Amino acid sequence: MIDLYYWTTPNGHKITVFLEESGLPYKIHPVNISKNEQFASDFLKISPNNKIPAIVDNAPEDNKGPLSLFESGAILWYLAEKSKKFIPHSAREKAEVSEWLFWQMGGLGPMAGQNHHFNTYAPEKIPYAMERYTKETARLYGVLDKQLHGRDWVAAGQYTIADMAIYPWIVPHKMQGQNLDDFPNLKKWYEKMQSREAVKKAYALAKDISGQK
Secondary structure, eight states: OEEEEEOSSHHHHHHHHHHHHHOOOEEEEEOOGGGTGGGOHHHHTTOTTOOSOEEEESSOTTOSSOEEEESHHHHHHHHHHHHTOSSOSSHHHHHHHHHHHHHIIIIIHHHHHHHHIIIIIOSSOOHHHHHHHHHHHHHHHHHHHHHTTTOSSSBTTBOOHHHHHHHHHHTTTTTTTOOGGGOHHHHHHHHHHHTOHHHHHHHHHHHHHHTOO
């Protein structure tokens, strides 16, 4: 059983999508970040950076007791290795998946996150910051659009954790000031992701947890 400490953010969605896709049994423990629950001492024991998501695997392969893990990219990689799903076997293909996973973690996520902050949540509108992060988000969308030219999936010629990591950060594209019609390859991939049953279940679950009936 995987205990998932979760809230309804792009990084949280990554893990519920994976768990729904893989069929690994899991239980959600909501951590409402709008109520600062991420600063609770019990949560900080498993996520010292006070960020969701985090997991506790109660049945790790080494049989040495529960294993806790924070950082969404690390969690995806761990769960893929554990389940032997959505990660390639060959070193070359695995390297390509890792490239795009880290691209999301180090680029798309942080830049889109700053985009969200300055364009939607910041108490003061700062034109320079708004323009900077909107343009950088567009640049990253362009990188992804180019990668998806002639491809069904982002990496290794198959559906992987790279797709699961990236998709939740494209979902709020309107908030980010992006038009998917400007990125036709990305748009085609986005619609394919959106139609997956596990993705639908993960996002329906998010609405239930956040009370958005």
